[in-house]
Amino acid sequence: MIEIKSLYKSFEDKEVLKDINSIFENGKTNLIIGQSGSGKTVLMKCIVGLFRPTSGQILYDGRDLVCMNKSEWKLLRREMGMIFQSAALFDSMTVLENVMFPLDMFSNDSYSARVKRAQFCLDRVNLLDAQNKFPDEISGGMQKRVAIARAIALNPKYLFCDEPNSGLDPKTSLVIDELIHDITVDFNMTTIVNTHDMNSVMGIGDNILYIQEGIKEWQGNKDQIMNSTNEHLNSFIFASDLFRKVKEANK
């Protein structure tokens, strides 16, 4: 479980995050949604430790990220997996080498055990056939699946996904969403997904945090979101004609 308490983040004079409080439970797909520039990427970067918050607490199962020393921080990082918007695969390595990288770096297993584990992860995302290809030889959707395989290679407790559907067609987006959701349930991970894709929200949103201009506006799940009375949230969700029609049909 990840708990955020009174989180503030400023860049010089500009306050980007203001008093964010939230709980992200394990075994659930937690989504952070909001318009572009609302501060969701900054929030995600604060949670994973790429940005240091101005004030507040980020508790990983009770361990405060902000107060950790270097060795505690290092250990925590090994419990994290992250999928970046651009997949961020190492382009000089093959698909298998990419997935093996965290194992090569931190696992004491033999080479054959590491290969076996990497192949298991690739099989989990249905990409075993592409193991000898380089990232630029596979499609964007496949790259995202390799990134998922790499993220789960070390059996992380916490999985972070920064706009995993960015640049993908709706059908591939659905595959990625389902994969993230299934992996979260199977491995009982705490997953946080940063997105503004409403299909993902309605598909896998077990817990949804909506932020606007750095302020937490609303929190709930995919069943509650359609009936929300929050004006800002409604203007975000029903910006799409399709979702307006779905709401009217539900009435």
Add this chain to the structure above:
Amino acid sequence: MLFIKSLSTFGKYLLLMQRTFSRPERMRMFFKQYIKEMYQLGVNSIGIVLLISFFIGAVICIQLKLNIESAWMPKFVTGFTTREIMLLEFSSSIMCLILAGKVGSNIASEIGTMRITQQIDALEIMGVNSANYLILPKITGMITMMPFLVCFSIFSGILGAYATSVIGHIITIDDLTLGLQHDFNDWYVWMGVIKSIFFSFIITSVSAFYGYTVEGGSVEVGKASTESVVSSSVLILFSDVLLTHLLS
């Protein structure tokens, strides 16, 4: 303002070097990268080093023969001066300036691209010291290979001088050989090697710094690549003066 900015950049460079020169997480991964960088930065530069040194050696020999020939001048002077130029300046300093262009821009653009495509962020999230993993093998790999490149350059330059004698008949082989062997001081070879080690550190660390600190997109990567070549060239020239004074 410019002074403060320069001081701030130098401070950032030192902090990056502090992160770079720490114990690698996995020695096996470090050695794998180290071997790869020796090949990419060193072995892949042998061709250009041999080619440029050969022609420069030949040109120095021709120019000296044609411009300082005099009845008062001993015939071995051409070979002697060619050797001294190759040993003292060309094969260490000038060759490193050329390599600053080839290797430096390669390092800056490679690391810069990794930065803007979030590959460095991915390493950090995994708990890998990205500076140590990416930069240390480049610095150590280049430092290992540079003395070999200097020796290849000296050898190729002298071969170029012989080519002017054999093919162009500019100078007789005996006069050239006499000049090349005259009053040989082996310290000059060591001097070139020592200088080149310092220069290879400058090339790799400065280029890596510019690449690692890129912010933005492909335009910024291009700018960082250019800035890394300019900065490392200027630093090589400054340190050349200092090192020549100290080692002579």
